[in-house]
Amino acid sequence: MIPTPTRAAALDRLEAFVPHAARYAGRRNFDLGAGKHDGVSGLSPYIRTRLVTEEECTRAVLAKHSPCAAEKFLQEIAWRTYWKGWLEMRPEVWRCYLETLAEQNKTPSYEAAVSGNTGIACFDHWVHELTATGYLHNHARMWLASIWIFTLKLPWQLGADFFLHHLLDADPATNTLSWRWVAGLHTPGKHYLARAENISKFTNGRFDPKGRLNESAPPLPMDFVPERQPLHLPPDPTPRGRIGHLMFPDDLAPPPESMGKITATAAFVPPVLETTSLVSAFLNGAVNNTLHHLNGSRLDGSLPSAISDWISAEKLDFLVVSQPTVGFTKDFLDAVQLPIHLL
Numbered sequence: 001m002i003p004t005p006t007r008a009a010a011l012d013r014l015e016a017f018v019p020h021a022a023r024y025a026g027r028r029n030f031d032l033g034a035g036k037h038d039g040v041s042g043l044s045p046y047i048r049t050r051l052v053t054e055e056e057c058t059r060a061v062l063a064k065h066s067p068c069a070a071e072k073f074l075q076e077i078a079w080r081t082y083w084k085g086w087l088e089m090r091p092e093v094w095r096c097y098l099e100t101l102a103e104q105n106k107t108p109s110y111e112a113a114v115s116g117n118t119g120i121a122c123f124d125h126w127v128h129e130l131t132a133t134g135y136l137h138n139h140a141r142m143w144l145a146s147i148w149i150f151t152l153k154l155p156w157q158l159g160a161d162f163f164l165h166h167l168l169d170a171d172p173a174t175n176t177l178s179w180r181w182v183a184g185l186h187t188p189g190k191h192y193l194a195r196a197e198n199i200s201k202f203t204n205g206r207f208d209p210k211g212r213l214n215e216s217a218p219p220l221p222m223d224f225v226p227e228r229q230p231l232h233l234p235p236d237p238t239p240r241g242r243i244g245h246l247m248f249p250d251d252l253a254p255p256p257e258s259m260g261k262i263t264a265t266a267a268f269v270p271p272v273l274e275t276t277s278l279v280s281a282f283l284n285g286a287v288n289n290t291l292h293h294l295n296g297s298r299l300d301g302s303l304p305s306a307i308s309d310w311i312s313a314e315k316l317d318f319l320v321v322s323q324p325t326v327g328f329t330k331d332f333l334d335a336v337q338l339p340i341h342l343l
């Protein structure tokens with residue numbers, strides 16, 4: 001079962017969560033198991049596709065609560081924006097992650113971990129939950145990543161890859177940087193160590209891996225300190241003529257009205273994003289539902305020429321494409337080299 005991949009379902013989920021936003025701070029750390037994640041919003045697959053935006057979530061919550069009452073939830077929304085901005089200014093961290101990932105060997109210990117056969121009950125449970133549902137509670141992501149790195153001593157890059165492969169909310173920035181944060185590579189010298197007592201407390205005693213975890217491991221040694229680069233913000237565009245809007249699963253929100261009247265809309269799913277049948281069903285469902293409402297065309301993401309063919313067929317003068325952030329979609333679009341590219 002995946003969340004219904006529509007904007008209507010995203011708005012329903014937001015509306016259902018808003019009354020509980022003030023209780024979020026006290027409940028958000030408890031992982032009570034699949035189907036019982038009531039203390040958190042479950043909005044991440046919708047935010048990841050921008051079927052609902054961070055701004056809409058913030059406005060909806062602030063319409064019912066004071067900034068003080070909803071502070072913790074607003075902070076978490078802001079974390080996603082922060083991670084994305086941070087990676088945007090340090091794209092070499094993404095590049096380096098991909099390069100070092102390609103160097104890792106998939107050992108028998110790795111295979112035991114990704115099939116949920118380590119013998120550490122909580123870890124194995126979360127692996128099965130992730131692969132079966134495409135979702136993990138934030139605390140479970142922290143615990144799993146920490147056990148992966150410090151108890152099982154597996155390369156963090158393979159763990160980040162495992163998450164990106166299965167999460168419906170997979171986000172290159174949040175995921176890569178969260179794994180690096182757990183490892184102690186984001187804030188030098190600071191790492192996140194999963195502790196049996198903490199796991200027992202915040203799973204309501206469902207798990208107690210006492211004696212099974214390495215609770216005294218040092219952080220991983222720093223690999224490199226990335227240089228901060230200036231952001232390359234595109235100049236304000238002045239679209240004219242026949243304007244096309246090209247969408248992809250990272251951003252299914254409508255373009256700003258300042259882009260003018262859109263003549264034609266199309267969308268595609270880069271094959272690199274279709275990692276599992278659950279992820280594929282969610283992303284394709286979200287794209288198709290969005291196109292249905294906009295009367296747009298579905299393009300074949302595996303055929304780079306499909307985009308140029310659509311531009312020619314619609315006789316477009318300008319193409320509006322949201323600026324993809326650092327990650328798979330940006331890499332894909334850079335490789336496709338759009339003939340007209342207005343960001």
Ligand SMILES: Cc1cc2nc3c(=O)[nH]c(=O)nc-3n(C[C@H](O)[C@H](O)[C@H](O)COP(=O)(O)OP(=O)(O)OC[C@H]3O[C@@H](n4cnc5c(N)ncnc54)[C@H](O)[C@@H]3O)c2cc1C
Binds near residue numbers: 041137
């Ligand atoms: C190792 C690791 C990997 C992660 N990978 C991803 C990922 O690929 N994609 C992703 O969206 N989140 C990721 N997170 C962050 C977080 O776990 C999820 O955003 C959250 O669990 C989603 O569930 P929710 O929508 O119910 O969250 P809620 O608690 O209801 O939070 C609301 C929204 O705030 C944002 N958010 C919440 N917590 C965080 C956080 N710690 N960092 C950044 N944004 C946050 C999300 O957009 C989320 O939907 C990762 C965390 C860790 C520790």
